[in-house]
Amino acid sequence: MSGAGAISPPSGGSVGAADKGGMPGSPRGPRRPSTASRSPSPVGGGYRPYAAVFAGRLQQTLQYRAAALAGFATQLWFGVIRVLIFAAFYAGGAHAAPMSLANAVTYTWLGQAFLVFLPWAADPDVAEMVRSGAVAYERVRPVDTYAWWYARALARAIARVLPRAALMIAFASVILPIVGLGKWGLPPPPSLAAAGLFTLSAIAMALLSAAITLLINVIVVATMSDRGANILAASFVNLLSGAVIPLSFFPDAVRPWLRAQPIAGLVDIPFSIYFGGLSGWSAAGSIGLQLFWIVALIALGHLWLGRAMRRLQVQGG
Amino acid sequence: MSQILVEELSKTYRIAEREAGTLGAVKGLLRRRWRTVEALNRVSFQIGRGELVGLIGPNGAGKSTTIKILSGILEPTSGRCEVDGLTPWRQRIQHVARIGVVFGQRTQLWWDLPVIEGFDLLRDIYSVPQARYAAIRDELVALMRLEKLLDQPVRQLSLGQRMRCEIAAAMLHEPQLIFLDEPTIGLDATSKLAVREFVGRLNRDRGVTVILTTHDMHDIEALAERVIVIGAGRILADGSFAELRAGVLAERRLFIDFAEDAPALEMAEVREVARDGRRLELAFDPRRIAAPDLIARIVASHGVDDIHVEEPLIEEVIARFYDLHGANEG
Numbered sequence: 049m050s051g052a053g054a055i056s057p058p059s060g061g062s063v064g065a066a067d068k069g070g071m072p073g074s075p076r077g078p079r080r081p082s083t084a085s086r087s088p089s090p091v092g093g094g095y096r097p098y099a100a101v102f103a104g105r106l107q108q109t110l111q112y113r114a115a116a117l118a119g120f121a122t123q124l125w126f127g128v129i130r131v132l133i134f135a136a137f138y139a140g141g142a143h144a145a146p147m148s149l150a151n152a153v154t155y156t157w158l159g160q161a162f163l164v165f166l167p168w169a170a171d172p173d174v175a176e177m178v179r180s181g182a183v184a185y186e187r188v189r190p191v192d193t194y195a196w197w198y199a200r201a202l203a204r205a206i207a208r209v210l211p212r213a214a215l216m217i218a219f220a221s222v223i224l225p226i227v228g229l230g231k232w233g234l235p236p237p238p239s240l241a242a243a244g245l246f247t248l249s250a251i252a253m254a255l256l257s258a259a260i261t262l263l264i265n266v267i268v269v270a271t272m273s274d275r276g277a278n279i280l281a282a283s284f285v286n287l288l289s290g291a292v293i294p295l296s297f298f299p300d301a302v303r304p305w306l307r308a309q310p311i312a313g314l315v316d317i318p319f320s321i322y323f324g325g326l327s328g329w330s331a332a333g334s335i336g337l338q339l340f341w342i343v344a345l346i347a348l349g350h351l352w353l354g355r356a357m358r359r360l361q362v363q364g365g
Numbered sequence: 366m367s368q369i370l371v372e373e374l375s376k377t378y379r380i381a382e383r384e385a386g387t388l389g390a391v392k393g394l395l396r397r398r399w400r401t402v403e404a405l406n407r408v409s410f411q412i413g414r415g416e417l418v419g420l421i422g423p424n425g426a427g428k429s430t431t432i433k434i435l436s437g438i439l440e441p442t443s444g445r446c447e448v449d450g451l452t453p454w455r456q457r458i459q460h461v462a463r464i465g466v467v468f469g470q471r472t473q474l475w476w477d478l479p480v481i482e483g484f485d486l487l488r489d490i491y492s493v494p495q496a497r498y499a500a501i502r503d504e505l506v507a508l509m510r511l512e513k514l515l516d517q518p519v520r521q522l523s524l525g526q527r528m529r530c531e532i533a534a535a536m537l538h539e540p541q542l543i544f545l546d547e548p549t550i551g552l553d554a555t556s557k558l559a560v561r562e563f564v565g566r567l568n569r570d571r572g573v574t575v576i577l578t579t580h581d582m583h584d585i586e587a588l589a590e591r592v593i594v595i596g597a598g599r600i601l602a603d604g605s606f607a608e609l610r611a612g613v614l615a616e617r618r619l620f621i622d623f624a625e626d627a628p629a630l631e632m633a634e635v636r637e638v639a640r641d642g643r644r645l646e647l648a649f650d651p652r653r654i655a656a657p658d659l660i661a662r663i664v665a666s667h668g669v670d671d672i673h674v675e676e677p678l679i680e681e682v683i684a685r686f687y688d689l690h691g692a693n694e695g
């Protein structure tokens with residue numbers, strides 16, 4: 049990082065700040081020279097403000113190592129419990145179970161690895177801004193507030209998932225087999241195609257997670273409080289995503305509907321693609337469904353936030 | 366040509382009313398009663414390029430609502446408003462790219478970041494080209510003497526230091542119009558003087574139009590050539606502070622230190638305000654009796670050690686003005 053200023057003096061600069069290090073908020077490096085040469089567009093400044101907030105939030109959130117470790121430990125504990133529950137359930141003679149025990153174990157470890165992608169709550173920064181009235185400052189920035197908050201939410205989700213997922217996957221797919229518990233671990237996807245499709249689906253998962261977080265943000269703006277919105281979101285997301293019980297275990301009558309709703313794209317679709325429960329055209333179709341919901345929820349959130357902002361009342365004078 | 370044009374601007378809020386107590390809260394669940402509050406009632410004014418205008422009024426008068434409409438944060442209920450030809454709430458993004466805003470009670474800098482990092486983020490938010498940014502930043506840092514503050518996280522700054530940084534932050538994209546909503550609130554005397562000086566220089570040296578709200582009348586006295594007084598959502602006065610004073614409170618005070626205990630003066634033109642040993646404080650209206658005549662008459666009949674005339678305190682003028690117009694909150 050300290051090198052960037054020296055390599056490109058015109059953009060890196062006059063002030064030694066680039067070299068001070070440890071800087072979460074200000075993105076530097078390869079991105080800068082290209083943006084500096086580009087003349088700013090009159091409205092919204094192109095992608096630059098959004099890239100800045102994305103990079104800033106990503107770096108800032110990645111700094112919380114203690115939180116990531118604590119989260120990993122908790123999720124590991126619950127992962128073990130859940131695997132034991134599935135083991136007991138299958139040992140009890142679950143002949144008609146919709147997925148094999150091995151797949152259920154895979155599903156569990158993936159669920160623990162990507163747990164913080166689940167949009168349980170509004171962006172805490174946004175909730176705080178609405179509470180304090182600092183949201184007024186968000187409106188005097190020459191940016192589309194929805195896109196601005198979306199970049200922020202996406203960066204936070206990715207930065208929270210990365211360390212936790214890396215640790216969890218290392219544990220379940222490397223450590224467990226080494227100690228002879230490979231049967232209870234996380235195997236790699238069955239084929240290269242499954243791995244590729246899972247990657248696409250996981251990207252969609254991140255985009256979808258941010259879109260749902262933004263809907264919760266809008267409720268916070270409209271109601272001036274984050275408590276109701278967060279409680280509501282957590283219960284819907286836990287049940288409808290398949291995070292608590294895989295959607296395959298739900299009764300036939302409701303399963304197609306559960307698979308079609310947007311929150312299924314956060315857990316059930318990507319994980320089923322991973323272990324091959326969804327493959328080929330049905331996997332592609334499911335990713336298409338994720339993309340459809342991403343576009344639809346972004347459109348809805350954008351429209352709704354605009355309306356909520358028009359009726360905004362700034363707290364505290 | 367005026368930079369800001371406001372015509373018949375009104376803003377009403379609907380507020381849910383609740384009766385006191387638990388029973389009232391339960392009733393509110395069943396049937397909600399709404400009360401309409403008129404924050405602004407057909408307000409009109411114009412402000413020219415390069416003006417420095419003070420917006421004053423009691424709490425809840427509509428000052429902040431006016432600023433928030435002008436800066437594109439709130440949408441008015443009715444009326445017209447144009448800033449540099451743009452309607453703030455309709456062309457918000459275009460509009461806010463050209464203005465600077467400081468809310469004294471909130472921070473726009475990132476609490477955990479060093480000041481300089483916050484500035485860098487603002488550079489990206491406003492898409493300021495790097496060379497331009499470096500130049501204006503260094504200029505502002507020198508003007509506001511921020512050199513020693515740049516590497517400190519915002520949370521470690523004192524309120525006065527922070528406010529200087531806030532004003533600099535609002536100027537990084539070189540707006541030609543800046544809104545300062547209570548920029549001196551909570552500051553100590555030295556910091557207030559510093560903020561006033563900076564604001565004055567931005568206006569004088571850089572030609573920036575400044576719109577300032579404050580409860581500190583010394584801000585107004587030191588800075589604003591023009592004062593708009595808002596009360597209960599309406600404009601009560603619009604003019605220079607001297608005009609305001611003359612219209613409201615012409616009264617002056619005369620302080621006399623007599624050579625012996627203060628005598629009882631039998632004069633119809635003056636009112637005794639206070640006496641303390643040999644000192645006497647009188648109030649008089651210069652339109653009824655000129656100060657030299659009054660002094661001459663007193664000196665002619667009494668031994669006097671010292672004598673001086675004062676204008677009433679600026680706060681008294683404003684308080685009297687609010688009272689006269691029923692502008693204070695109920």
